[in-house]
Amino acid sequence: MTTPDEFTISRRCLLKAGAATASVPALVTAAPAIAAPPRTAGDAALSPVTLNVNGKVHRLSLDTRTTLLDALREHLHLTGTKKGCDHGQCGACTVMLDGRRINSCLTLAVMHEGAKVTTIEGLGTPGKLHPMQAAFVKHDGYQCGYCTPGQICSAVGMLGEIAQGIPSHVTEDLGAKPPLSSVEFRERMSGNICRCGAYSNIVEAITEVAGVNA
Ligand code: FES
Numbered sequence: 001m002t003t004p005d006e007f008t009i010s011r012r013c014l015l016k017a018g019a020a021t022a023s024v025p026a027l028v029t030a031a032p033a034i035a036a037p038p039r040t041a042g043d044a045a046l047s048p049v050t051l052n053v054n055g056k057v058h059r060l061s062l063d064t065r066t067t068l069l070d071a072l073r074e075h076l077h078l079t080g081t082k083k084g085c086d087h088g089q090c091g092a093c094t095v096m097l098d099g100r101r102i103n104s105c106l107t108l109a110v111m112h113e114g115a116k117v118t119t120i121e122g123l124g125t126p127g128k129l130h131p132m133q134a135a136f137v138k139h140d141g142y143q144c145g146y147c148t149p150g151q152i153c154s155a156v157g158m159l160g161e162i163a164q165g166i167p168s169h170v171t172e173d174l175g176a177k178p179p180l181s182s183v184e185f186r187e188r189m190s191g192n193i194c195r196c197g198a199y200s201n202i203v204e205a206i207t208e209v210a211g212v213n214a
Pocket residue numbers: 082083084085086087088089090091092093094103104105106
């Protein structure tokens with residue numbers, strides 16, 4: 001058990017130790033200051049990037065972490081491209097990038113200097129719809145419409161991939177051009193989710209544009 005004397009000694013030692021360590025901060029502050037790294041606006045690294053979106057050149061200065069989807073929606077105010085999951089799982093953000101469809105939520109805008117981007121706003125106009133847009137209207141290829149811009153961009157890109165002879169997981173003959181069949185369409189469009197379940201009408205619209213009896 002600690003006696004009152006022992007307690008007094010211990011307390012005295014403790015005060016001495018405290019006095020000794022009290023001089024440390026003075027030594028630290030005497031050391032030369034290390035310069036802080038340079039900061040940019042908003043403490044983010046901004047980078048210039050030029051994108052050709054729907055035929056119009058845009059010079060942007062973006063946080064390097066900005067996705068292509070956010071660059072389109074938040075910086076260029078092209079809100080036709082939708083953000084569904086933001087994780088590459090729904091296809092709502094599909095756009096055409098240099099002629100290929102891509103999930104714009106999964107790629108950074110600064111990775112695509114000089115690229116040509118086509119969004120749903122660039123495919124057609126209300127007075128002159130793209131054939132795929134017109135076919136979606138004709139065949140009721142949507143209900144709420146949230147997935148529709150991504151579905152249409154994806155369908156356009158998908159037909160382009162078949163035309164180039166790019167096979168899918170259901171293509172049986174890898175030595176021949178893939179067939180324009182509903183099996184191919186459904187497989188190749190499987191990355192575009194429609195929560196309203198308009199799938200059969202979407203396939204009908206694509207089939208009409210492809211010009212086949214799928
Ligand atoms: Fe990009 Fe869902 S928002 S895949």
